[in-house]
Amino acid sequence: MTRKRLLATTIIGGLAMASAGAAVAQTAPESDSTEIEAVVVTGSRIARPDYVSNSPIVSVGQEQLAKTGSVTVDTLLNQMPQFVPGVSGTSNNPSNGGQANVQLRGLGSNRTLVLMDGHRIVPSNSDGTVDVNLIPSAIIQNIEVITGGASATYGSDAMAGVVNFKLNSRFQGLQVDAQYGITDAKDGEESSISITGGSRFADDKGHAIMSLSYSQRGEILNAAREFSSVSGASATSPYGRYDASGTNLPTQAAMNTVFARYGIAAGTVANGSNLGFNNDGTLFRNGTNYRGSTAIDYSTIPTTGNYNTGPLNLLQLPLTRYSAFGAMDYNITENVEAYGSFNFTHYDSRTVLAPSPAAAATGFSVNYNNPFIPADLATLLASRPDPTADFLFRKRFTDLGPRISETTFNVFQLSTGLRGQTGFRDWTWDLFGSYGKSEQNEIQRGNVSRAAVVSLLDAADGGASICSGGYNPFGLQPLSAECASYIGRVTKNYTGYEQRAVELNFQGGLFDLPAGEVRAAAGTSYRSDKYTYVPDSLLSTGDVIGFNANDAMVASADVYDFYGEVLVPVLKDLPFIKALNVTGGYRFSDYNTVGSVSAYKIDGDWEVVDGIRFRGGYSRGVRAPSIGELYSPQAQGFPQIIDDPCAIDSRARTGANAAAVRSLCLSQGVPSAIIDTYTYPNTQVNALIGGNPDLKEETADTYSVGVVWTPRFDNPLFERLSASVDYYSIKIKDAIGTVDAGLALTKCYDGSAGSSFYCGLFNRSSATGEILTLQLTNLNLATYETAGVDFQIDWGFGLGAIGLSDDYGSLSFNVVGNYLDKFDVQSLPGEPIDKLKGTIGNTSVSSVAVAKPEWKVMSSATYSIGPAEIGVRWRFIDSMVDAGDSSEKIKSFNYFDLNGAWKVTDMVEVRAGVFNVGDKQPPVFSSNIQANTDPSTYDVLGRRYYVSLKTRF
Known part of the structure; x- marks a missing residue:
């Protein structure tokens, strides 16, 4: 059978996990019921009646999402210790135009697989990453995360782990959610409203759900916060700059003569200095003789000579989003069910950068006899060995305003399938197909045409015959609207991503052993991806100064997968071995890009006695470029x-x-x-x-071992206590990066x-x-290696357990944290290893620098009484050193949040909260990501408040 005739893929499953009651749960006690519905455990495709995971699992419920007070789901995930924040709503440059991407373990969002109800979501980027702004947050039931290699189970992209958004597709009734939030500085407003309805039909043979939502997030400028108001220093200023050529310098005598006119002592300014232009035609060097503005945009020039680019940049990107989700299932017969869904999201966002700079390789060569050249500069030029040579000139084009990128996203996905019983033992089958398309339309404003500027600079009359007034670039001279229109350019780009997938999966029991039933899963899949980028023709010419120039691209890739997985119960009901199970899995993938690759795993769980379970395993993962x-x-x-x-x-x-x-x-x-x-x-x-x-494929070796403790104490103070500790180690070879x-x-x-x-x-x-x-x-470089320990404690009890009465309420506590043992990067084989544990900033083989604190912990305590509850959350980020300057220390950070809820009636619930109660401001460090800090790791918005209302009928 040829590859093109294959229909495929495995069901990536429901991944249904029972909530452990706490905010973030890795384990759940087994039910006492003898009739337990089989579920598919995250990290495996085999359905089994006992809730067991062989890998570290985190589950976040809808209640915890509501407590964030945010209109985007990445807010909570990025605060969790297993995640390292990447591109988010506070990422202006670098940015993905307003997208929100998540990454586990700091290994890159392209190594974290994002699923919705167990199936892939159409990516929004050429690297295959998913924008989680597309998730219908109003009907998220919980978010299930497996942290560790999962390529054998789910295929490529799952090297760091999997994030599965499970939706409440069985919802019945009508529900309206509304929310509003604002910062203490009275900016960055967020609001959302959603309407969800669900019902059974056709004598309960079918069920349908529909959810519509709108959300909005206001922008905040760097200028609005003291720590970021002076940032992004650049020597390319709106005043323009003459750059000295080392092969044709003016004489020192001429330099002394010119600066003596300003009262500057001879020798203060070297003849090899770069010089700026005041509006009166005089020259300045750094702060020496600067006579311009000292407003916030220009505040750094008097002291350093650099222009302050930061104030116009965005600290929080705006977002206006509309989404619609619908799903339906119908029992055709007793053994066959049809199902399908659609998801559509439209949203607008924008990024803002300082005005376009002509700097570095984009500077201009200006003729020595340009009519606007100031007299003092003419004196210097005339003293050069070659006085008639052109000179290098830099300029920032503030007359055209900031560079603004406005992006509109339209993303939809349609899926349908059939599932049912095979008639052999309890075997089930699932045939699923989906089509998704993501489109981005970007409008860029503030671009400058190099050719147009050159025409004005080279004109004998300074460009007056081309546009009104011509172009005087020396100083902050006014530019006419006609000339601004002549040199300015608005560009438009299109980005599209299409994904087609078909999956076929079988799973069920094979035969019985003394320790239990051997179960298995097997399947095949086909996936096709196509990426299209159509830039504005002006960008393709390379004439534009402002936004980065790119060429058009149309490319595609496809993959065929075959997999198998088997669960073998080895021992049972022996001393210190209540149960011992081993699971093995293998996946063969055939890519049209890198050829055939294989992934495999073996893991197990050992229940020693009631309440104590060890788990762990090894997996070999692959990721095709x-x-x-x-x-x-x-x-x-x-x-x-x-x-x-x-x-x-x-x-x-x-x-x-x-x-x-x-x-x-x-x-x-x-x-x-x-x-x-x-x-x-x-x-x-x-x-x-x-x-x-x-490029060739990456490979990863992942090890994990852990223990889960769910004690069975009779004492009511400890009967709801559970804890887990898991060690993990991930080593990626031939890592793709720059x-x-x-x-x-x-x-x-x-x-x-x-x-x-x-x-x-x-x-x-x-x-x-x-x-x-x-x-x-891009290159296949050497290795990434990270290792650490995840830990979690959940504990709750009624106040009767401490001698009071349960009528006075109950307390619950949750602690989830990570200890980072190592984060090592080797750029090339044979090179020294960069040990980046405990560092932050830009010095690794990665497209986005990430923070690597040794300890990261999130804890919460909640007091509940009757229909009300109040809670406090503590977020801890350990101290780090600047990766670019080890002498620069960043202290540890503690954030505290408050939240509360009141169920007014069975149909009405009110929530409110305060984030960053202490109004903690982020640290400032040299090798910052943007805005003098890391705005994804640290809170850059300050104290903020939210209130929400939920009604259900």
Whole structure:
């Protein structure tokens, strides 16, 4: 049978887990009932009557989601110790245009598989990651998370684990939910409303549900918070800047003469200095003779010469979202059920960046006789060895306003299937198919046409014959509306992702052994993915300054899977072995990109006595490179760096190897005339990023071992006590990623064995010494390795257990945490290992830097009495050091939240809460992600309040 004739795939199952009653549950006590419905345990496809998991599992209920007071589900997940926040609603740059992506263990969102009711969701990105803004949050019953390798069970993308959003598709009645929230600073308003209805029909043969919702989130600017109001320093300012060429410098005498006119002593400003322009035609160097604005956008220029780009950037991205979800099932016969669902989400968001800069490789070459050149600059130009040579000029185009990216998302998914009994023992079958499509339409404003600016600069009359007033770039000179329209460009981009999938799954009992029934599951699947990117034609030409230029892309990939899994009960009812079970699984996958790969696992559970269970196992996972990793066109990007090692004030030039670094910088092209005065004028570098069709698959080895304790005490104080501890170790080989820009520069100059490789990733300007382009395309690098311990305690009791009366209420407590034992990254084989445990910031082989605290804990305590409850939550993030500067320490953080609920009647419930009660402000550190901090790890909004109302009929 040919591959194209296969219909496939396994049921990824219902993944139905019983809630343990606490906010976050990894285990649940077994029922005393003799008739227990078989369920599919997360991490396995085999249905079994006893609720057992061989892997660490976390379950988050609807009640805990309601307590976040957020309109997006990623808010709670990113606070949980097993997750490391990545792109979220506070990610402006880097950003996914307003998407929310989740990642387990800090291993990247592309290694975390996101499911809805056990099935895949259409991705929104070329790397295959899912936008969780698409989840119909109003009907989430619980979120089930398996932390650890699950490729043998679910296929590629599940190397770090699986997040499964289980919906309340059996809901009956009519329910209305409304919520409103606002920060203590009276901004960032959030509101939502949803209407959900469900009912049985056709004499209870069928059931249908429909949920409609609307949500809104207001934007917050960096300028609105003190810690971020001065951020993103850039030497490319709206005043414009002359850049000295090391091969054609003005004389020091001319420089002294010009600055003597301002009362500046001779020799204060070196002849190799870059200079800015005041509006009166005078020149300034850093804060020397600066005569411009000291408003917030310009507040850094008087002291450092850098422009403050941060205030116009967004601290919280706006969101306006509409969604609709519907599902129906119908019993065709006693043994066959038809089912189907649709999910549609439309939302708008935007990101805002500082006005477009012409910097680094995008600067302009200006003729020496441009009619607008100030007299003082003309004096300097005339003193050069070649006085008629062009000079390099930089400018930030504030006349066009900030760069704004407005993105509209339209995502829908249709699915249908048949399931039923086979007639052989208790075997069941499930045939499922789905089609999903994600579309993004982006409008970019604030772009600048390089060709148009060059036309104005090269015109003999300064461009007055082209547009009204021409273009005077020296200082903050007013630009006419006609000239602004002439150089400005609005661009539009389209992104689409289509996914088709079909699955066939069988599962049931095979035969009986003395210790119990041997059970198995087997199936096959087919999945096809197609990614389309159509950029504005202007972006494809490379003429645009502002947003990154990209080429068009249409690429696809498909995979056929076959899998099998078997559960073998080994021993039962022996001394210290109440039950011992072993599970094995194998998956064979055939990709049209990397060929055939295999994943497998073996794990087990050992119930020693009632209430004590050990669990653990080993799995080999694989992840095929995504469409984007393989085929994304190589395009321009601007990654951030802390400093340039060749700069005179850098750590490399002031360290023990300063002489060797200086010599290397000279050999790379930094002119000797400026080598001892050179300072890097930007915090970003121009880089070439993109795909690599020669990539191969990643592999991962995952180990886990743990113990679950659910004691059976007669004492009412401890009868609801449970605890679990699990150790995990994940090692990924041939990890696909890009070398971080800062890492490439650091390792080029550190004298290590691999320094020549890193030095070969970039080149420098022979005139200014600046980095022109870094080559940061995707590679199969070396390894990621992380290990740690997850732990959890759940405890609850009525007050009668402590000598009072249960009439006075009850208390419940929950503690869930993670201890990180290691997070090691090796960039290339044979290189030293970067030990990143306890660090935060930008220096790893990763597209997004992540925080790696040694300890992360989330605890809650709730007091309930009658229809009311009040709770407090404590979130702890351990202290860390700046990965870019180990001398910079970030202290530990403690956040406290309050929440309360009151069931006014059986049909009406009111909730309210306060987040970040202490109004804790985030830390500021050098190698920050954005806004001087890490806005996904730390709370950047401050104290905020919410209130919600739920009515049910």
